[in-house]
Amino acid sequence: MKAFIKFDFNTACKKILKEKLEECGIKHRILGFGEVEFLEKVSPEKLNLFSKLLDPYGIEIVKNQKTILIQKIKDAIVDMVFNENISVNVKSSVYLSEKLNYSYGHLSTLFSEVTYTSIENFIILQKIEFAKQLIINNELSLTEIAFKLNYSSIAHLSSQFKNSTGMTPSAFQRVIIKRKELINKNNP
Amino acid sequence: MTTEYITIYLADDDADDRLFFTDAFDELKINTKVSTFNDGVDLMNHLNDPDAILPNVLFLDLNMPKKNGLECLLEIKKNEKFNDIAIAIYSTSSTEEHIEETFINGANIYIKKPNDFETLKKILSEVVTINWQYHTSNLNKDNFLMRM
Amino acid sequence: MKAKQLYNSTLLLKVIFTISVAVIFFIAAITYKHITTLKESSKWVEQSHEINVELERLMSYIKDAETGQRGYLLTKNEEYLKPYLTSKSLINNSYKRVSKLTSNSLIQKINLKHLLFLINKRHNYLSKTLYLVQTEPNYDHKVLNEYLHVGRLTMDSIRLKIEEMSSTQKKILQNRQLEYESSMNYTPLLIYLTLMVTLVLITIAFIKINRDVVKLSKTVNTLSVANEVSSLAEIVGGFGSWQHNFETNTYTFSDNEYRLLGCEPQSFEASIEEFIKFVHPDDLEYVMENVKNMALLATLPSFTYRVIRKDGEIRHFRTIGRAVKISSGERTYIGTTSDVTEEIYAKNFIEERNRELESNNKELTAFNYIASHDLQEPLRKIETFLSRLISSDFSTLSKPGQQYVNSIQTSANRMRTLIDDLLQFSRTTKTEKSLEKVDFNLLLENAKVELNQIMETKNAVIESNNLPTLKVIPFQIQQLFINIIGNSLKYSKENTPPIIKINSSKIAANSDKSLPANNHNYYKITFEDNGIGFEQEYATKIFTLFNRLHNKNKYEGTGIGLAICKKIVENHNGFIFSKGVLNEGSMFSIYLPFE
Numbered sequence: 001m002k003a004f005i006k007f008d009f010n011t012a013c014k015k016i017l018k019e020k021l022e023e024c025g026i027k028h029r030i031l032g033f034g035e036v037e038f039l040e041k042v043s044p045e046k047l048n049l050f051s052k053l054l055d056p057y058g059i060e061i062v063k064n065q066k067t068i069l070i071q072k073i074k075d076a077i078v079d080m081v082f083n084e085n086i087s088v089n090v091k092s093s094v095y096l097s098e099k100l101n102y103s104y105g106h107l108s109t110l111f112s113e114v115t116y117t118s119i120e121n122f123i124i125l126q127k128i129e130f131a132k133q134l135i136i137n138n139e140l141s142l143t144e145i146a147f148k149l150n151y152s153s154i155a156h157l158s159s160q161f162k163n164s165t166g167m168t169p170s171a172f173q174r175v176i177i178k179r180k181e182l183i184n185k186n187n188p
Numbered sequence: 189m190t191t192e193y194i195t196i197y198l199a200d201d202d203a204d205d206r207l208f209f210t211d212a213f214d215e216l217k218i219n220t221k222v223s224t225f226n227d228g229v230d231l232m233n234h235l236n237d238p239d240a241i242l243p244n245v246l247f248l249d250l251n252m253p254k255k256n257g258l259e260c261l262l263e264i265k266k267n268e269k270f271n272d273i274a275i276a277i278y279s280t281s282s283t284e285e286h287i288e289e290t291f292i293n294g295a296n297i298y299i300k301k302p303n304d305f306e307t308l309k310k311i312l313s314e315v316v317t318i319n320w321q322y323h324t325s326n327l328n329k330d331n332f333l334m335r336m
Numbered sequence: 337m338k339a340k341q342l343y344n345s346t347l348l349l350k351v352i353f354t355i356s357v358a359v360i361f362f363i364a365a366i367t368y369k370h371i372t373t374l375k376e377s378s379k380w381v382e383q384s385h386e387i388n389v390e391l392e393r394l395m396s397y398i399k400d401a402e403t404g405q406r407g408y409l410l411t412k413n414e415e416y417l418k419p420y421l422t423s424k425s426l427i428n429n430s431y432k433r434v435s436k437l438t439s440n441s442l443i444q445k446i447n448l449k450h451l452l453f454l455i456n457k458r459h460n461y462l463s464k465t466l467y468l469v470q471t472e473p474n475y476d477h478k479v480l481n482e483y484l485h486v487g488r489l490t491m492d493s494i495r496l497k498i499e500e501m502s503s504t505q506k507k508i509l510q511n512r513q514l515e516y517e518s519s520m521n522y523t524p525l526l527i528y529l530t531l532m533v534t535l536v537l538i539t540i541a542f543i544k545i546n547r548d549v550v551k552l553s554k555t556v557n558t559l560s561v562a563n564e565v566s567s568l569a570e571i572v573g574g575f576g577s578w579q580h581n582f583e584t585n586t587y588t589f590s591d592n593e594y595r596l597l598g599c600e601p602q603s604f605e606a607s608i609e610e611f612i613k614f615v616h617p618d619d620l621e622y623v624m625e626n627v628k629n630m631a632l633l634a635t636l637p638s639f640t641y642r643v644i645r646k647d648g649e650i651r652h653f654r655t656i657g658r659a660v661k662i663s664s665g666e667r668t669y670i671g672t673t674s675d676v677t678e679e680i681y682a683k684n685f686i687e688e689r690n691r692e693l694e695s696n697n698k699e700l701t702a703f704n705y706i707a708s709h710d711l712q713e714p715l716r717k718i719e720t721f722l723s724r725l726i727s728s729d730f731s732t733l734s735k736p737g738q739q740y741v742n743s744i745q746t747s748a749n750r751m752r753t754l755i756d757d758l759l760q761f762s763r764t765t766k767t768e769k770s771l772e773k774v775d776f777n778l779l780l781e782n783a784k785v786e787l788n789q790i791m792e793t794k795n796a797v798i799e800s801n802n803l804p805t806l807k808v809i810p811f812q813i814q815q816l817f818i819n820i821i822g823n824s825l826k827y828s829k830e831n832t833p834p835i836i837k838i839n840s841s842k843i844a845a846n847s848d849k850s851l852p853a854n855n856h857n858y859y860k861i862t863f864e865d866n867g868i869g870f871e872q873e874y875a876t877k878i879f880t881l882f883n884r885l886h887n888k889n890k891y892e893g894t895g896i897g898l899a900i901c902k903k904i905v906e907n908h909n910g911f912i913f914s915k916g917v918l919n920e921g922s923m924f925s926i927y928l929p930f931e
């Protein structure tokens with residue numbers, strides 16, 4: 001005897017995913033078109049387990065090409081900003097383009113598309129982050145930090161810092177210092 | 189930020205301000221899910237619910253009855269469960285000392301409620317975007333300080 | 337050294353006195369001796385004289401006896417025997433007397449014995465002779481002559497003896513006289529010597545006593561003057577003093593202590609019981625407690641209480657006391673009681689005014705704050721809703737409608753600026769702000785960042801020398817910089833890039849004429865610009881609240897910026913001055929005190 005079966009892959013896959021996710025105890029949100037959002041941080045072991053559970057169903061976790069490239073760009077930028085060995089005179093566009101083997105235009109477009117912000121903005125963000133770290137470390141003066149980060153003057157650093165964060169580097173420093181004092185007061 | 193959405197909470201006792209807020213996000217092209225609360229107690233009850241979905245960004249008005257924004261801030265900072273939430277103080281004008289105090293007590297962002305709608309949209313957009321950068325690029329959220 | 341010490345000690349007087357007394361006794365003794373010796377010497381003269389007389393008498397009696405006998409022998413008259421018969425007893429008596437008189441001389445005693453022997457012998461022979469003659473009518477004349485011869489010889493011997501005795505007595509007397517004289521010779525010398533010594537001692541004593549007396553009278557004088565001054569001081573200063581002697585448990589009140597209570601000085605016996613009769617009944621317990629503390633504490637801290645004077649007026653007194661050791665060694669408490677009524681009233685008055693001022697101030701501050709802060713909310717809503725209206729429906733409005741909306745927005749903006757400024761002004765208070773050491777260069781940098789946009793628009797240049805680090809309220813000084821520099825940027829000349837020069841210098845105390853001479857050092861910071869300047873006659877007016885030199889259409893602003901600057905500077909006990917030259921530029925100088 002034969003029965004005719006119609007497959008609704010979407011529902012079936014969704015169900016399997018849901019089951020396995022629940023089995024692994026991963027809080028999740030199933031978005032459309034093969035995307036699952038984990039609502040909490042998932043440890044590599046758990047991820048592995050989940051992958052393994054999906055294996056028999058022929059379902060595998062795919063690393064998005066785009067995502068990988070974006071991550072590469074980000075890593076390269078972080079490297080460029082934080083790494084002192086990289087020559088300060090190299091233009092970021094040239095550096096990235098050479099390092100990742102794509103034209104800067106392509107990288108730029110892709111980056112904006114995915115992250116909704118430009119590479120330039122991201123670079124500034126990273127620089128300011130670095131400045132923040134240096135300020136917290138409290139080993140260099142603001143002038144030295146400006147120099148280290150390749151700003152033409154402390155005013156230039158202050159200006160960009162303020163544009164990015166809305167506060168001056170010294171105001172930021174004050175907050176950090178007073179936060180530390182508060183922690184010390186509460187945990188003597 | 190394609191099909192993912194960003195969860196936003198707002199605690200503000202003023203109905204007009206809640207309206208401005210939700211309208212602004214409606215007009216922004218960012219995928220957000222906005223929930224509003226009328227006062228601090230309401231907010232904390234919801235946050236402390238074990239089933240609750242925690243927000244990416246929480247906007248706190250300072251002047252609220254029953255439990256004001258500062259009290260909520262302190263309570264939230266004490267709980268490790270809320271460490272990933274970016275807290276933005278969303279308030280009418282305060283003194284410099286007061287603003288500094290909110291940062292010292294753990295706020296990430298201080299927003300002075302703007303007096304026109306377009307500015308509000310711009311500010312909210314920037315806050316959410318930058319927060320997203322922190323979220324996706326593994327930047328240290330402790331250093332996330334912004335003032336708008 | 338020792339001599340001087342000796343000279344100055346009071347012991348000296350006692351010593352001198354003792355010596356003087358001793359000397360006087362000594363002189364008395366000598367005088368006494370002198371007198372007795374004198375007496376003795378005259379006695380001896382008398383005695384000698386008497387001895388001589390007596391010896392003569394004796395001789396005479398013996399002669400009488402002899403004469404009698406002779407007479408009888410011649411006349412055979414019994415009548416002539418009378419003196420002979422009486423002579424025996426007379427001779428005996430006389431001899432006894434002489435013997436008594438010469439009892440103190442050994443030689444004379446021997447002589448006397450001799451004499452007695454001779455007298456007896458004579459007598460013997462006399463009686464023998466008589467017997468011979470009387471009993472035998474025929475007596476042997478030879479025997480008679482022999483008897484008479486022996487008699488005469490004996491008589492001669494007697495005479496010799498008596499002469500000898502007489503001269504011996506004279507010699508004895510002479511010796512005694514010599515002795516007396518010799519001993520008496522040095523007496524005057526001794527007396528003169530002791531007199532000299534005494535004189536010297538008396539002189540020393542006199543000098544010392546004189547000096548002491550002078551010192552004493554000076555001291556007494558000073559003391560009485562001091563006493564008088566002290567009494568007057570009490571009257572002038574409106575206080576009285578008292579003493580409590582613990583040993584004798586007595587009190588002493590100064591005259592003014594009585595006057596303070598409205599009584600005549602010393603009009604009642606000084607005691608605690610009498611004093612507390614004047615104390616206000618409500619304060620009685622408090623006063624008694626403090627009085628009890630006198631016995632326990634070495635220092636009685638001051639306490640204030642009310643009294644009701646004799647005339648019924650209520651006054652406020654303050655008493656303070658301390659235990660002291662006075663020179664007599666007795667434990668004493670001394671203290672003062674001051675009439676502090678005026679002081680108390682003044683203090684109360686000031687406190688009352690202060691309270692009034694404080695409460696006024698609080699009201700004003702609260703009002704100020706509420707007015708600016710709470711007005712913001714509705715204004716913001718107006719502005720926001722207006723902006724939404726404009727962005728969504730502006731085009732659908734009629735032409736006049738659009739104009740109205742624009743006007744509303746302009747007014748709203750103006751109101752916003754005013755409220756912002758008022759809010760800032762009300763926040764520029766001094767209370768409860770802590771001072772921090774801040775580098776002014778940093779504050780300048782921050783101000784530049786705040787004003788970055790307008791600086792870039794106008795191509796402004798800000799020059800500064802090294803600014804100091806001072807203890808200030810950081811946010812306020814920051815605002816000060818922003819306001820002043822902001823003003824310079826706002827009021828710049830058209831088409832001229834603003835150049836702002838900021839300079840700081842130390843000003844030594846009392847050296848700058850524009851500052852009061854109050855011995856404080858100041859830092860002077862000047863802000864000089866090349867803007868449109870202003871007329872110098874408005875130099876102080878521009879710091880008044882809401883005062884503007886231009887209308888709001890040409891230059892926007894509320895006229896509060898400089899008033900805020902002035903308030904900030906005054907919060908730091910500093911000063912701010914302005915100098916302007918129309919169409920050339922302005923200079924603002926701020927002075928901030930530092931340690």
